[in-house]
Each structure stands twice: as structure tokens, then as C-alpha cells.
Amino acid sequence: SAVISQKPSRDICQRGTSLTIQCQVDSQVTMMFWYRQQPGQSLTLIATANQGSEATYESGFVIDKFPISRPNLTFSTLTVSNMSPEDSSIYLCSVEMGGDEKLFFGSGTQLSVL
Amino acid sequence: EDKVVQSPLSLVVHEGDTVTLNCSYEVTNFRSLLWYKQEKKAPTFLFMLTSSGIEKKSGRLSSILDKKELFSILNITATQTGDSAIYLCAVSLTQGGSEKLVFGKGTKLTVNP
Numbered sequence: 215s216a217v218i219s220q221k222p223s224r225d226i227c228q229r230g231t232s233l234t235i236q237c238q239v240d241s242q243v244t245m246m247f248w249y250r251q252q253p254g255q256s257l258t259l260i261a262t263a264n265q266g267s268e269a270t271y272e273s274g275f276v277i278d279k280f281p282i283s284r285p286n287l288t289f290s291t292l293t294v295s296n297m298s299p300e301d302s303s304i305y306l307c308s309v310e311m312g313g314d315e316k317l318f319f320g321s322g323t324q325l326s327v328l
Numbered sequence: 329e330d331k332v333v334q335s336p337l338s339l340v341v342h343e344g345d346t347v348t349l350n351c352s353y354e355v356t357n358f359r360s361l362l363w364y365k366q367e368k369k370a371p372t373f374l375f376m377l378t379s380s381g382i383e384k385k386s387g388r389l390s391s392i393l394d395k396k397e398l399f400s401i402l403n404i405t406a407t408q409t410g411d412s413a414i415y416l417c418a419v420s421l422t423q424g425g426s427e428k429l430v431f432g433k434g435t436k437l438t439v440n441p
Contacts, residue, residue: 255433257371270426314360315359315360319372321369321370
């Protein structure tokens with residue numbers, strides 16, 4: 215398994231501002247995934263971040279709203295831009311280890327937008 | 329559209345009870361089914377199932393997959409208050425040449441002393 219550190223753990227933000235979430239893994243991984251979990255909803259994949267290339271976004275998510283950086287094989291950031299109350303969610307980074315489909319998740323960021 | 333449906337959405341039991349959580353799916357290009365336990369924010373991995381009829385077991389937890397009927401169950405025997413959590417079912421599938429996980433909404437289990 216992997217140790218995945220995510221910060222901040224939680225934040226309360228004002229409408230219209232942006233927040234950058236950091237994810238650090240204790241080993242090198244090819245792909246990192248960013249998920250969102252809105253209250254009472256399932257985890258939804260926002261985008262896949264590969265080192266050295268543009269992130270791949272899922273339907274309904276765009277780079278202007280959720281820019282992602284992946285500067286090396288152990289680190290990624292997700293920015294939630296121009297926030298609105300609808301962005302209040304848990305945001306999770308995850309990685310795949312062991313060559314199968316098992317995902318390991320970071321500690322999560324609880325975001326509340328007022 | 330690929331979907332994963334879990335039932336019940338919530339469940340309240342007493343310590344010592346046995347519970348069965350259900351997960352049904354309709355997806356194309358199925359690879360595997362996974363169960364996670366989410367206590368606060370971070371889901372932790374429980375099981376990955378790829379073959380029908382083979383039970384996976386870890387302590388008081390067990391799970392089995394039926395690929396013909398497209399469902400899986402997660403059993404917890406002799407429940408404890410520490411089992412209180414949201415249990416997530418996810419299906420791994422191939423889409424556009426890459427792998428993707430589709431999650432259900434989860435079952436919120438509350439175990440009362």
C-alpha cells in the first residue's frame with residue numbers, strides 16, 4: 215500500500231475564491247486520480263493526472279474550474295477555482311498500486327464554501 | 329450509462345448482529361468489483377473480487393461476487409461499534425482504453441452498543 219498525505223484536511227472558504235489541495239505520495243506512481251464526494255453522493259472522478267502530460271478530465275469537469283498540476287511522480291495539486299457553495303464536498307486524491315485496479319486514497323479534504 | 333446501486337442506503341443494528349450489504353451493477357467492460365470502508369473521509373480498501381462464486385474473507389467480513397446476476401454482497405458477522413462507517417462498492421471497468429472506477433452511493437452502517 216501507499217502512504218498518501220493530503221492537505222489541507224479541511225477548509226472553509228468564501229464564494230469566488232480558490233483553494234489548492236496538495237497530495238503527496240511516499241512512492242513514485244504513474245497516475246494520480248482526483249475524486250469529489252458531494253454530501254450523500256458517490257465518489258465521482260474529476261480527472262486523472264499523469265506526470266509530464268495534461269490531466270484528463272471526466273465529463274462535466276473542466277480545466278478552468280479544476281486546474282491540476284503534476285510536477286513529478288510523487289506529487290499533485292488540484293485547485294478548485296471561483297468557488298460556489300455547490301463546490302462544498304470532500305475532495306480525495308488516490309493512486310493505484312500493485313498493478314491491479316485497487317485504489318488507495320489520501321486522507322481527504324473537507325471543503326465548505328460559504 | 330454505467331451504474332452501481334447499493335442497498336440499503338442506511339442500516340442501524342445492535343452489536344452482535346449480522347448484516348448483509350448489497351451491490352448491483354450495470355456496466356460495460358467489467359474488470360472487477362471492489363469494497364471500501366469509509367469512516368471519516370478516506371476510504372480504505374476491503375476486498376477486490378474478480379471471479380464469481382469465490383468468497384473473500386477477512387476476519388468477520390466476507391464478500392462474494394455473482395457475475396451472472398451482476399451483484400455482490402458484503403457480510404459482516406458479530407458487528408461491533410467500530411464497524412460503523414459508510415461501505416462503498418465500486419466497479420472497475422475499461423473505458424476508452426483506460427481503467428475507471430464507478431462508485432455506488434454507499435451504505436451507511438450504524439452499530440449501536
